[in-house]
Every structure is written in structure tokens, then in C-alpha cells.
Amino acid sequence: MPQNYIPIFLFVAVVGVLIPVTLIAAKLVRPENPNRVKLMPYECGIDPIGTSRGRYTVRYYIVAILFVVFDVETIFLFPWAVKFKALGVFGLVEMLIFLAILIVGYIWIWKKGALEWV
Numbered sequence: 001m002p003q004n005y006i007p008i009f010l011f012v013a014v015v016g017v018l019i020p021v022t023l024i025a026a027k028l029v030r031p032e033n034p035n036r037v038k039l040m041p042y043e044c045g046i047d048p049i050g051t052s053r054g055r056y057t058v059r060y061y062i063v064a065i066l067f068v069v070f071d072v073e074t075i076f077l078f079p080w081a082v083k084f085k086a087l088g089v090f091g092l093v094e095m096l097i098f099l100a101i102l103i104v105g106y107i108w109i110w111k112k113g114a115l116e117w118v
Helices: 002-029 058-082 084-112
Strands: none
Touching: 058 084
């Protein structure tokens, strides 16, 4: 049985050696002459205006949170769909309650205007 793991250990060893070797080689080969222009953020060939440390509006964070919530919803829906027959009526009722809570939350954020961008 341990001989089956030899390819895995060999792969881990090669990767463990290859990563530091490539990092050291890149450090030795690259030129080191930073100046003000090279340290500026690249703006598609246009001279940058203002600082690169801009502030994001709160709407971006709201969209990110909404994405996470509905992404987690799909994480729960896929396994449920796979095991739908095995879960029976209990699984169906449980998922309908879960979806009802999400729909109520979706309607609430819609009424609050979190989905409006203008």
C-alpha cells in the first residue's frame, strides 16, 4: 500500500524544490532599477490622475455581500438536487423553507434599493 503513494511524495518533493529554485532564479535574473515612473500604476497608457488609493463606495460592498449570500445558496442547492429522492418530503420542506427565507431577504433588499445603481 505505501508504494502507491510514491508518485504523490515524488510530486510534492519536486514541487517543493522547484518553487524556491524558480523564485531564486527570478531574483537573480531580473534587473533592479526602480524609478518613479516604473512604480506608478499603469492606466492604459494614459498618465495617471490622482492617487491610486481611491475609496470605494458602500454599494460595492453591498453587492459583494449579496453575491456571497446567493453564492452560498447555490452551494446548498446543488447537493440537495443530487440527493433529492433520498431526502424525501423532509428534504423538500427544508429546502422550501430555506428558499422562502432567501426570497424574503431578496425582496427586502430590493425594497431597500440596494439593487439600484443610479
